[in-house]
Every structure is written in structure tokens, then in C-alpha cells.
Amino acid sequence: MGILRIARTCPPDRTTRAIGDGDMPNLSLAGYTLAGESVAGIGTAIAVRELRLCFDLGHLSPPILAASNVFISHGHTDHCGELLNYLATRALESRNLATLFVPPSLAAPLSSILSEWQKMAESKFDYRIVMACPDAPIPLRASLTVTPFSLFHRPDTQGYVVEESVRKLRPEFRSLTPEDIVQRKGRPDFDELFEIRSRALVAYVPDTLPEGLDALPETAWRSRILLVEASFLDDRKPLDAVRAGRHLVLDDILARLGRFTGEHLVLFHFSRIYSPEEVGPLVASKLPAQWGGRVVCFL
Numbered sequence: 001m002g003i004l005r006i007a008r009t010c011p012p013d014r015t016t017r018a019i020g021d022g023d024m025p026n027l028s029l030a031g032y033t034l035a036g037e038s039v040a041g042i043g044t045a046i047a048v049r050e051l052r053l054c055f056d057l058g059h060l061s062p063p064i065l066a067a068s069n070v071f072i073s074h075g076h077t078d079h080c081g082e083l084l085n086y087l088a089t090r091a092l093e094s095r096n097l098a099t100l101f102v103p104p105s106l107a108a109p110l111s112s113i114l115s116e117w118q119k120m121a122e123s124k125f126d127y128r129i130v131m132a133c134p135d136a137p138i139p140l141r142a143s144l145t146v147t148p149f150s151l152f153h154r155p156d157t158q159g160y161v162v163e164e165s166v167r168k169l170r171p172e173f174r175s176l177t178p179e180d181i182v183q184r185k186g187r188p189d190f191d192e193l194f195e196i197r198s199r200a201l202v203a204y205v206p207d208t209l210p211e212g213l214d215a216l217p218e219t220a221w222r223s224r225i226l227l228v229e230a231s232f233l234d235d236r237k238p239l240d241a242v243r244a245g246r247h248l249v250l251d252d253i254l255a256r257l258g259r260f261t262g263e264h265l266v267l268f269h270f271s272r273i274y275s276p277e278e279v280g281p282l283v284a285s286k287l288p289a290q291w292g293g294r295v296v297c298f299l
């Protein structure tokens with residue numbers, strides 16, 4: 001049995017927790033804080049606090065509300081059903097513009113829902129919708145891009161990988177001292193000392209069939225943090241029913257663990273047929289011992 005790191009994230013009584021409670025789940029990995037909640041069929045939204053973005057909006061809590069860039073994976077309610085509350089609450093709090101990145105097929109229906117809702121509520125939401133096309137990098141900030149990739153689920157579903165561009169000295173100039181480098185500043189060939197390297201920081205893989213894992217971009221597999229849906233952990237739900245819902249079982253992920261070269265693989269989106277208490281032991285019982293320190297459950 002592998003040793004598994006468990007993020008104890010579920011408050012004891014879900015029914016009494018309101019937005020604003022200070023006990024929201026947090027998971028710190030590789031210098032990034034993951035916050036939010038994820039239960040299959042109920043609600044998933046995971047914020048990466050340091051990157052000021054969140055993946056999906058099927059749940060609302062302060063860290064999700066604080067993220068102004070939202071990357072929606074697909075149109076199922078448990079992944080985007082809290083969008084209205086998110087926009088309405090941000091309007092009430094006079095927060096800045098929210099940018100909603102969505103699969104192309106979602107842009108028109110979402111735009112019309114939000115327009116109608118604003119009429120109905122006689123409110124004005126501050127947002128823009130951006131079509132996020134698979135395989136087309138989206139520049140987010142100076143050194144940060146987010147690239148959508150297609151998954152195998154219905155309706156159209158996509159994951160995202162966040163990459164950072166880092167300026168590094170070219171190998172042939174590594175012997176230069178900091179003083180040498182400062183002295184060359186302002187010279188026309190100064191930029192030639194450096195090369196731009198891309199580093200994958202976080203990849204988000206929500207609802208998919210195993211074919212989605214097989215087709216994952218290489219950047220996702222080498223991402224420092226890779227989040228993968230693990231809706232089902234054993235045969236409690238028959239495999240044909242799991243596939244009919246276009247989801248993964250834990251064995252699908254374990255069979256492909258060897259492709260992961262990043263630091264932390266985070267399992268999320270567990271079905272509610274598992275209590276939070278049984279998820280950790282179930283995963284640990286199947287996980288090869290050498291992976292124990294790198295696989296984490298986001299409960």
C-alpha cells in the first residue's frame with residue numbers, strides 16, 4: 001500500500017456551510033495554493049490562488065469569487081452552474097471585470113443566458129466571454145499562457161494547461177558572472193545572451209474517457225501540478241455505466257502514471273458514492289508504493 005497525502009478539505013457539515021466561512025479547503029503544492037471544492041455531479045471549482053484563476057464554476061466560495069479569470073471545461077451544471085451567483089456576487093461587491101474562457105460551442109448559449117438573466121434580475125454583470133479554442137494558446141499575462149486541449153466527454157469538453165515563459169541564460173553564457181551581464185546591458189547583442197524556455201505549471205483534466213488521457217498534450221504530463229478527474233475508484237459502479245457517463249476510473253490513471261514527469265498528480269472529482277473518509281484508503285490501496293509521495297487527493 002502506498003503512502004498517500006490526503007488534503008483534509010471537507011468541512012464536517014456541508015449543509016450548514018455558507019459562502020464566507022473561513023474553513024475552505026486549501027492544498028499547497030509546488031508553491032501554489034489550490035482552493036475550492038469538487039464532488040462529481042454536485043459541484044467543481046478549483047482556484048489556483050497565486051495565478052489568480054480558477055478552473056470551472058460549479059461551486060462558489062471566497063477563493064473562487066476572487067479569481068477574475070475563469071476557465072470553463074464544459075456545460076454540465078456541476079462545472080458551471082454557479083456562474084450566475086459568481087457574477088452577481090462580484091457585481092454586488094463592485095469587483096473588476098471577470099473573463100470567462102469557454103469552449104467555442106458554449107459561447108453563444110452562455111451569452112444569451114447571461115443577457116436574459118441580467119434583464120430578469122435588473123442587474124448589470126461585469127464580464128466578457130472569450131472563446132477558448134483547443135490548441136490555441138491564450139496569453140494571460142506577460143509571461144503566462146493557458147492552452148485548452150480537447151477531452152472525450154459530452155457536451156464538448158476541454159482541459160487547460162498553464163505555462164510560464166522563463167528567460168534563461170543560454171548554456172554557452174553560463175560562465176558569465178552577474179557583473180559581466182550587467183556590463184553588457186544596453187549593448188545591441190544583450191538579448192542574445194538569453195533564451196525563452198516554457199515551463200508547464202498546472203494542467204487541469206476534468207471529465208473524460210480514457211482516450212482523453214491518451215491524447216493529453218505532452219505539456220500536461222510534465223506539468224508541475226496535474227489535476228485529473230478520478231470519479232470512480234473501484235467497481236462499485238459497473239464499468240459500462242462509468243463509460244456511458246464518459247468518466248474515468250482510478251485504474252485508467254494508474255495504468256498511465258509512467259507518463260507523468262511533473263511533481264504532483266492531484267486526483268479530484270470523486271463520486272459521492274464514496275465518503276471523504278474512504279477515498280484516501282481506497283486510492284492508497286491501489287497506488288504503487290513509489291508514487292505515494294506524488295499523488296494527492298483533493299477532497
Ligand SMILES: [Zn+2]
Nearest residue numbers: 074076153207
Ligand atoms: Zn460532465
